[in-house]
Each structure stands twice: as C-alpha cells, then as structure tokens.
Amino acid sequence: MVIHNANNFRTELHVRPAKQPLGFDDNILTIGSCFSDNIGGKLKENKFSVLANPLGTVYNPISIFKLLGSEDLNATKFVEVGGLWYHLDFHSQFNGRDRKTLETLLRLKLQEVREFVRTAKAVIITLGTSFVYERKDSRDVVANCHKIPQSKFEKRLLGLDEMKAAFIELRSTLLAINPSLRFVFTVSPVRHIKDGIAENQLSKSLLRVLCHELSQDTQVSYFPAYEMMMDDLRDYRFYKTDMIHPSEMAEDYIWDKFQLTYMSEQSQRILMEWGKIQAALSHRPFNPKSENHQKFLKDQVKKLDVFSEYFDIEEERAFLKKQMI
Incomplete structure (x- = not known):
C-alpha cells in the first residue's frame, strides 16, 4: 500500500503485517544474493536464531533453488583454476588447495543447511538476477564462473516457467522434511548494471513476476525490498558511492520495514x-x-x-x- 501526502516530497510504501510473525525462538535461514547477507546480519545482530547465507552469495533462482534442495554435489562441476579448486555451484569463497578438502567442506555445508531446515520456521530467499551462464559442454547453469574463460559459457535469460518449475521441485523436497516451513521471497535492490540498464530492468521484472506467482501459495510471501529502494527511496543519496548498492541508511530503513512486516x-x-x-x-x-x-x-x-x-x-x-x- 502506498500513501501520498501533498505536503511530502516522496511516496512511502507502507507494508502489511504478516499473518504469522517471526519470533526470537524461530530458526530462520537466509540464502541468495548479497542482500540476504544484509537481512541475515540484521537478524543475527538483533538476536534472532538465524543461519545467514551459509552457502555463499548466489544470484540466480535456478542455482539458489538447486543448492537449497541439494543433498549431494555434482562431481562434474569441480574445477581447478590458478592452483585452487572451486565448484561451479558455489561462490568463490569456497575453495581448496585440493579437491578432496573442498569436497569435504561443501558436503558439511550442505548437511548444515539440511539439518537447519528441518526445524526452521522460514527461509528468506533473495533473488538477484534472471541472467545465467550455462556451460557449453553440458548446458548446466552455474552459479559462478570462477574466472574460467567466457568462451566456455553462454549467457542467457531464464524463462518464467523454468524458474517456477525449479521452485516447485524445491518446495516439494523441503516440505517433505519440514511441512510447516514458510518461504519469504525478496528481489535484491542491488542493480546489475554490468548487464546493461535496460537488461537489468528486464531481469528484475521477471523475478518480480516470479515472486508474485509463487506468493499465491499460502506458505510463500513476498517482501518488497526492491520496490522500497526503487520507488520509496528513489534518490541517489540512499546509495553507496558506487551508485549501485544501498547505503547504510537505506539498509536500516528497509530493515525497519521488515520488522513492521514480520515481527509481532x-x-x-x-x-x-x-x-x-x-x-x-x-x-x-x-x-x-x-x-x-x-x-x-x-x-x-x-x-x-x-x-x-x-x-x-x-x-x-x-x-x-x-x-x-
């Protein structure tokens, strides 16, 4: 709901309280783009039981859903670059001098997430972009290219139906182990300018439509962080010096709105x-x-x-x- 007063020089987005608020005893998982780090950090700072982005920053829905639903690793996605081993489904923060060390680390991380989900009240999923990179040899979508030559990949825009299908599969997997789990979606307000301004808007629009369609499910809700940044705080003074990431003031404002939505x-x-x-x-x-x-x-x-x-x-x-x- 948006309220406009002729005496104000902005339009404020007023959020509606969630029907089932989150409490300090509720386990909350955040996953996705760097905005999920921010929300997770705020929750942790304010004493909520949270596991914040344990699998590293991931931007596209296919990779996020795949990681969240995974119990095992795709062995074909281990790669060696510059003397270090990486996995194409994970952020580059996860690396090792040898493959076995990295494999052990990643299995422990997946196990940690799976065990946490069993008792979680909610998982907050922040989507960053609809653009993905696919390996030309296997057509697999990757979460991170790890500085492998771009000639090995093909960039494309995800389709709405394939994103929905990926979530439906994830939903079935997670509800089988925790039937009361709730999903909270956000679209990251961080603009992917490297894709192009028009392309970024197309990408975010697809994510927004995806969130709308998924939120028709009673166990799925949408928090409008993206709209707050684009329409409520529509001024560059609310951005960091790179003119892309929200400033600390903007992050605090969005956090306040999150409290009004999901806290009793x-x-x-x-x-x-x-x-x-x-x-x-x-x-x-x-x-x-x-x-x-x-x-x-x-x-x-x-x-x-x-x-x-x-x-x-x-x-x-x-x-x-x-x-x-």
Missing part, C-alpha cells in the same frame, strides 16, 4: 529497547576506570537481565563484566 508488536518493542542496549555497548568512555563509567557498566548488566527471557545475552554480559573492576 511485542518483538518490535523488545527490539526498540535492545537497540538502546546496543548503543550503550558501543560507547567508548574517556576514562574506563572512572566511578561514573563503572556505575554505567553495572546499570547495563542489570538492564541486560531483562532480555534473558527472550534470547541469549551471555556474550554481552561477558563483554561488560570484562570492563568492570
């Missing part, structure tokens, strides 16, 4: 008070041993105790007590 009113009140604690924890005193600062530390420890009912605060407690004399 009680959780929102708790998060508001927790924000004050976080600000206090980041305080750097001029004289750490002063009487005033020591009293400040003791007061913060007492305030922390209130939050122990909702989530683990031992790390913060230890941080404060370490400074006390």
Whole structure:
C-alpha cells in the first residue's frame, strides 16, 4: 500500500503485517544474493536464531533453488583454476588447495543447511538476477564462473516457467522434511548494471513476476525490498558511492520495514529497547576506570537481565563484566 501526502516530497510504501510473525525462538535461514547477507546480519545482530547465507552469495533462482534442495554435489562441476579448486555451484569463497578438502567442506555445508531446515520456521530467499551462464559442454547453469574463460559459457535469460518449475521441485523436497516451513521471497535492490540498464530492468521484472506467482501459495510471501529502494527511496543519496548498492541508511530503513512486516508488536518493542542496549555497548568512555563509567557498566548488566527471557545475552554480559573492576 502506498500513501501520498501533498505536503511530502516522496511516496512511502507502507507494508502489511504478516499473518504469522517471526519470533526470537524461530530458526530462520537466509540464502541468495548479497542482500540476504544484509537481512541475515540484521537478524543475527538483533538476536534472532538465524543461519545467514551459509552457502555463499548466489544470484540466480535456478542455482539458489538447486543448492537449497541439494543433498549431494555434482562431481562434474569441480574445477581447478590458478592452483585452487572451486565448484561451479558455489561462490568463490569456497575453495581448496585440493579437491578432496573442498569436497569435504561443501558436503558439511550442505548437511548444515539440511539439518537447519528441518526445524526452521522460514527461509528468506533473495533473488538477484534472471541472467545465467550455462556451460557449453553440458548446458548446466552455474552459479559462478570462477574466472574460467567466457568462451566456455553462454549467457542467457531464464524463462518464467523454468524458474517456477525449479521452485516447485524445491518446495516439494523441503516440505517433505519440514511441512510447516514458510518461504519469504525478496528481489535484491542491488542493480546489475554490468548487464546493461535496460537488461537489468528486464531481469528484475521477471523475478518480480516470479515472486508474485509463487506468493499465491499460502506458505510463500513476498517482501518488497526492491520496490522500497526503487520507488520509496528513489534518490541517489540512499546509495553507496558506487551508485549501485544501498547505503547504510537505506539498509536500516528497509530493515525497519521488515520488522513492521514480520515481527509481532511485542518483538518490535523488545527490539526498540535492545537497540538502546546496543548503543550503550558501543560507547567508548574517556576514562574506563572512572566511578561514573563503572556505575554505567553495572546499570547495563542489570538492564541486560531483562532480555534473558527472550534470547541469549551471555556474550554481552561477558563483554561488560570484562570492563568492570
């Protein structure tokens, strides 16, 4: 819902609260493009039980759905580049000096995700682009080319039907192990300018239509992060200096809207008070041993105790007590 006031110089996107809000005890998985790192990081910072982008940054729906539903590795996708081994379905952050080491690491990661999904309340999937690279020899879609010569790949635009089919297969796989699992889709507000401005808009439009059609399912919802960036915050002051990625201010704004959508009113009140604690924890005193600062530390420890009912605060407690004399 969009509300416009003639006295305002912007149109604000007002979100509707989700029917089933997320709680601090709910396991939440984020996966996909770098925006899922941002949402995952915010959830973790605010004490939610989250596994944030454990398989690395992945941009296209086919690769995301394939990874999320995988129990094993495609052996044909291991490649050696510059003395290091990579896998074409994973981000380049996963590499090894030998294939066996990398294979062990990736199997552990897939197992970690599968076990987490068994008890998860929701998986947040951020889609980045509809463009993919296919291997010319096998016609397999890859998540990352790992600096292999471009002549080995062919770039193409995914079709709506093949993206939907890939999700339907994933949905069936995951609901078989966790029937109550919910899916939250977002389209990354980060523009893929290297594809071209018109091409990026085409790519994002396809993803948006995909999310709309998938969200007709009662276990699937859509969070409009993309629309917030493009239409609500439509000014370059909300971008980093590269003019592509959202600024910290924009990320915080979208996070606030995410809270309004997926957190209960009680959780929102708790998060508001927790924000004050976080600000206090980041305080750097001029004289750490002063009487005033020591009293400040003791007061913060007492305030922390209130939050122990909702989530683990031992790390913060230890941080404060370490400074006390």
